[in-house]
Amino acid sequence: MDAEVAVIGIGTIGSMTMWQLARRGVKVIGFEQFGTGHDRSAAGGESRIFRTAYLEGSEYVPMLHESRRQWQELEAETGYSLLNLNGGLMIGDPESETIRNVMKSIELHNLEHEYLDYEEAQKRYPQHKLLPGEVMVLDKQAGFIRPEFAVVSAVQRSEALGAVIHRYTQVESMEQDGDGVRIRANGKEYKVGQVVITTGPWTKKLLPEQGSPLVTRRLVMSFFATTKPDMYTPDKFPIFIRRSKGFDISGKPTLEGTMVKVMLNQGYDVVDDPDNLNRTIALKDLNEISDAVRELLPDLIPDPIRLNAYMDAYSPDEHAIIGRLPDMPRAVVLYGFSGHGFKLAPVMGKIAADLVVDGSTPFSIEPFSPERIRSGR
Template structure:
């Protein structure tokens, strides 16, 4: 990207703008939907098709939760995202979010369990605290020790991420968005009166650009090296002896914290098994996203199998399917959403740090607000790009 910062172009609220969205995962497609709703002319570029299994919007299932251990400042943002998810489902007549509830399981003094309880109490959020006997009776899919509890979040659920991306894509297309799959953006060049997007086949002029490139964000974002780094995520699927006990109607999503294993648990969506995403081993960093390995270090698979054998009594502790994908992380674990330090006609929506899927509709809404009027009342300070830059627009 050309780093010379030209004079900015004044934004006039209500004016239709030509907007390019680079990246067609869940953040890019949600941004396209929200921009098209506001009447802008939107073109979405992706180096692959959309959806695909190469970025962060993959893996069969994702979690929606509102009792948020990451901090109460996110909760209203997440709640409003839930409303927009329902709006999208209604507009497209699809079902992508199963409201199965969610559990945080562990000893009461574990930091993540304590943080969830503190969030619920501070914001007076609906929840239940179950002791070990109540957990075994109500949610038999999860094995618990006598000194553990489960904190139940009724406003939680499980996504089908690939279908969610399709829904956002299709709704944005219905509203006039154009998609250009298999069109890798090679360069973004700000000029005085326009911003150019260069691919191998064309150079196109736009008024504004959205960078929503997920794990590839470092290449076009204009952020300094190290601001976004990528990790390999590994999901393992385990067959259930009794599938009915592990379906969304009886098995909530979970954040599990135990001395012998930590993981996210996802109910059975394929009629066969449960997905486990381990947390107790450090996810390996990836220098080159394009070389993401589809082969997994056996230590990760064995760690998941060991945790399942100890903590998931209804599953065969043999991983029958293993999948990898990748995500971009920031040093503080919060996303980057706001104007670029290079040019405020370029809006960043990157570095989701494993959090972004659930609140992607509100990220898209904030992006659309910024492009439409220069600011958003819904923007969260914790996501402001200026925390990593100097001279960035706020």
């Protein structure tokens, strides 16, 4: 046996899985087709939002609490700053689904927050042009993570703990074989006890059948200059998610200080082949985001000055697929994070390690089972 466990795909989730396995003393090897910390798929672009008052479902909240603790443990183990909890604003009509779902998470889990009515919100955060009656909910356990650095930090830490990573090594195939799994990568064969598959947008290539329900989408990040840089520093400008006037956008302050990053959370193009992600941004993408900025963020200059394209794998219900593969019980999969998986990465690594080492996890992962997709649940 080359190792007890192999992790395939050392991106967002894979790097955290390596770290979580290595810190439990498991003999683990990893395979990454590019270098570690690359920006050719789902990680990259300086920042990712962390939120706790989750509009996608209150069942995420216990995992998010643990994820925050795990981000902080990774910071403590490496001495690096990865997570900045500068707060998060959810902005919209008080009766909208967004605000109602956020408030549901807050009430069910008693989360630290502030509810700002229209007048108070306008006064506290004039960077946002509100529509009459709109409110803000300030999630105190929200902020942003540094994605490339997070992956690199988890990789470094896992290597310091004894893990081995094969970089620029693409896994071509794998099959269950008696007491383990045989892996073929860059023409060489390896045998391990179990595998964790965290291949993100490439899952369909490695597992054509199991990955077939996934759709890869291209997400564009836009950076805008501001006429008032002092108003957009992390201490004054929390991350935000906003659904107003038909726009669905999110944004963050930038670390370099003169720009604000804004993203459309809708209308993503499908990526047919992750090896050919189109990194050229079409004018039509600029018009929509520029309109959103013009309408909702008046101190930003609505011509984007930096644009980057990334991609993520989406499942049919936009919740990740996590668990053992029914037809390959020595494989644990974690993919299909559907545009919101970064914040969860360390707890996902922990769940993967639980499944591999203990055979089960105390986290409620039944709603994420691979079977739900097959049975159309």
